[in-house]
Amino acid sequence: MLLTTLTTKLSRASIAVLALMTAAVSAEVVFYRYIDKDGVPVISSKIPPEYAQKGYEVVTPSGRVVRVVKPAPTDAEKENLRSKAELAKWDAELRRRYSSVKEIKLAKQRKLESIDGSIQILKGNIGGIDTRIHQKRMEAANLERAGREVGEGLLKQLEELKHKREVTVTRIEKRERERQALIDKFDQDIERFGVITGRRES
Known part of the structure; x- marks a missing residue:
């Protein structure tokens, strides 16, 4: 009886550990979904740098979106942001x-x-x-x-x-x-x- 109980507990513990390990592995596995040069969505374990600059999604094997990475700002957008920051600094200095x-x-x-x-x-x-x-x-x-x-x-x-x-x-x-x-x-x-x-x- 004691042996059976001990075996049952060990089995449950093993199942729990296995479940945790499986969850951990699953949590680490992600894919990148991006749009290629032809406008076609692509899901891959790696993403080329030129597409990473255009924005992408990090997804799980089941397709759940984990994170959305916005496109890198263009030179014009960067200049606009820089101009706004400089203008705000100028205004603060004047005040x-x-x-x-x-x-x-x-x-x-x-x-x-x-x-x-x-x-x-x-x-x-x-x-x-x-x-x-x-x-x-x-x-x-x-x-x-x-x-x-x-x-x-x-x-x-x-x-x-x-x-x-x-x-x-x-x-x-x-x-x-x-x-x-x-x-x-x-x-x-x-x-x-x-x-x-x-x-x-x-």
């Missing part, structure tokens, strides 16, 4: 930094005053360089009139001054481009702030 259009205009004025100041300093430097170039040229001209040779040192100084002038002019042009970019950015901020808040006061 965080300013409470009115007037504040944006005051910030614009301060920035422009700063960059205008640096441009004026550079232009002043140009004036000083031009004065020194004129002086060195006069020295060279006086030497030539006196029948003397213009020394290498003087010629080198002239070349260095000319180079310094070119560098300074380039810096001025760069600052002027930055000034225009600054104006454009603040004007865009003012316009966008008006859109998201409905406030367009001057």
Whole structure:
């Protein structure tokens, strides 16, 4: 009697273990259902990368859908998502930094005053360089009139001054481009702030 009972329990336990193992194996077996190049649905244990990008379903052997994988976004969709994210970031930054259009205009004025100041300093430097170039040229001209040779040192100084002038002019042009970019950015901020808040006061 005891042996029979023990055997029955073992049999039931074995059946339970077997059932669990079968369920586990079944749970691991899945297939991929996708649409091929001819528009025909295909069910396979593997999915080619080019079709995976277009979206597919993960299904069980019985055909039950376990998971749906959406198609990868197109380049245009990615750009649209990126643009929306950037726009949201811009809006949040404007709301965080300013409470009115007037504040944006005051910030614009301060920035422009700063960059205008640096441009004026550079232009002043140009004036000083031009004065020194004129002086060195006069020295060279006086030497030539006196029948003397213009020394290498003087010629080198002239070349260095000319180079310094070119560098300074380039810096001025760069600052002027930055000034225009600054104006454009603040004007865009003012316009966008008006859109998201409905406030367009001057």
